Amino acid sequence: MAPHMHGGVLDVLSDEESKMLRKLVLMVAGAALVMLGIIGLVMPVMPGLLLLAAAAGCFSLASTRFRVRLERHLNRHPRYRRALHRWQTGTGLPPLRRLQLAFWLTLRSLVPERRA
Numbered sequence: 001m002a003p004h005m006h007g008g009v010l011d012v013l014s015d016e017e018s019k020m021l022r023k024l025v026l027m028v029a030g031a032a033l034v035m036l037g038i039i040g041l042v043m044p045v046m047p048g049l050l051l052l053a054a055a056a057g058c059f060s061l062a063s064t065r066f067r068v069r070l071e072r073h074l075n076r077h078p079r080y081r082r083a084l085h086r087w088q089t090g091t092g093l094p095p096l097r098r099l100q101l102a103f104w105l106t107l108r109s110l111v112p113e114r115r116a
Helices: 015-042 048-062 064-076 078-089 095-110
Strands: none
Touching: 015 048, 048 064, 064 078
């Protein structure tokens, strides 16, 4: 019987193989994002910190140990502790304020600063 597609993944993989493949893809993506992030720290046209944050997200999805260490580090840091708590409790910025912030930040990045 030929394997058939189900949600874009071949059904011939077992659950364990599927988990290992997912972990491998996340680790490779994380490594690629780290490399691009390092380049982005040097080159001003690439968002280096954003790419490194995305790499941390990939690694935390792939590894429970990495996720625990990252959360422990963020909880120890006074600036990130409050933001992480607001994120986890869902008491961050309301959607309308997020939209306003995105608008003003985008506008600020597009309009050149006037120097006196």
